[in-house]
Amino acid sequence: TIQRLTAAFVESVMWIIFLSLFPVLGWKCLKRVRQNNALVKHRLGHTASVKYSGYDVVLPFIDRVVEINLGPQNILLPSSTYHSKDKVLMESGLIVVYQVKDPAVCVRELQDIEQSVILASKTALPTVLSQSNADMINCSKKLIEYAVTKNINNAVYMWGIEITSAELSPFKFSVPPGAGSSESPISTAINFIQKLAGHNPLPPKEKFTIDDMILALKPYLTQRLGEDVNAVALLQLSGENGGQCLIDFKTQTMVANPSSCHPDVTIDMSVDTLLSMIDDRESLMDVYQAGKIKIEGDLDAAWRLQKLF
Numbered sequence: 001t002i003q004r005l006t007a008a009f010v011e012s013v014m015w016i017i018f019l020s021l022f023p024v025l026g027w028k029c030l031k032r033v034r035q036n037n038a039l040v041k042h043r044l045g046h047t048a049s050v051k052y053s054g055y056d057v058v059l060p061f062i063d064r065v066v067e068i069n070l071g072p073q074n075i076l077l078p079s080s081t082y083h084s085k086d087k088v089l090m091e092s093g094l095i096v097v098y099q100v101k102d103p104a105v106c107v108r109e110l111q112d113i114e115q116s117v118i119l120a121s122k123t124a125l126p127t128v129l130s131q132s133n134a135d136m137i138n139c140s141k142k143l144i145e146y147a148v149t150k151n152i153n154n155a156v157y158m159w160g161i162e163i164t165s166a167e168l169s170p171f172k173f174s175v176p177p178g179a180g181s182s183e184s185p186i187s188t189a190i191n192f193i194q195k196l197a198g199h200n201p202l203p204p205k206e207k208f209t210i211d212d213m214i215l216a217l218k219p220y221l222t223q224r225l226g227e228d229v230n231a232v233a234l235l236q237l238s239g240e241n242g243g244q245c246l247i248d249f250k251t252q253t254m255v256a257n258p259s260s261c262h263p264d265v266t267i268d269m270s271v272d273t274l275l276s277m278i279d280d281r282e283s284l285m286d287v288y289q290a291g292k293i294k295i296e297g298d299l300d301a302a303w304r305l306q307k308l309f
Contacts, residue, residue: 102160231301
């Protein structure tokens with residue numbers, strides 16, 4: 001009788017303990033995953049599962065869980081001082097928007113996601129700015145932002161993160177953009193565009209297109225340059241990826257492969273010749289005397305175009 005009472009007492013105590021701990025165990029084992037989040041579960045050093053919504057069961061003291069926000073996240077780099085390629089000091093801040101695309105990889109590779117993106121951004125921004133002259137930076141803010149976004153993405157994509165945008169605050173220059181710059185506008189811009197594509201400056205000709213040149217020249221079609229040239233020029237580029245580019249310096253506009261036009265001067269050359277002039281291997285006079293370029297129309301306007309190269 002005493003043994004039965006003892007056994008019944010022990011069983012009762014066990015049930016009381018179990019019923020008392022059940023809510024705690026249930027709370028510890030059952031995890032709710034919020035909307036637009038992901039729950040990454042690691043078990044014994046390996047990724048066990050990734051739950052994107054609803055509830056998931058975890059084993060206390062065995063599973064390690066991390067909840068990741070999959071929505072857009074913003075980080076702000078306060079305004080700092082940077083150097084351009086032509087040694088001009090400038091100040092600017094940066095807002096970076098990123099999203100976690102692969103939460104399992106992100107949790108495995110990083111201890112602090114936000115700090116990792118900040119570090120990549122702090123590295124990318126001065127790198128991009130140091131590859132461009134101040135006038136290029138001042139005139140092509142959107143192009144610089146695209147370059148910064150691409151540069152950060154190159155660093156963080158292996159962590160399962162994607163940079164959706166990078167927005168620069170207005171630049172404050174220590175001296176006016178263009179001061180001390182000896183590189184021509186088209187040379188600066190095209191070299192910069194080619195670096196964005198991951199190539200060395202002045203890559204093989206198949207990497208150069210008419211659209212590249214239009215993108216490069218657009219920021220430099222200022223009223224002052226238009227007054228200096230004061231002409232409508234048609235560049236005809238022969239060879240692979242060649243074409244026509246109509247530049248109206250009077251209205252500061254450009255058209256690729258126009259259907260009809262009435263230029264003041266027409267300049268006919270190959271893509272190779274254009275690139276050799278941009279790279280300062282040859283001058284306009286050199287290629288003209290060598291017969292590599294044909295000029296029809298206003299010769300004075302043609303010589304005024306030399307400042308582009």
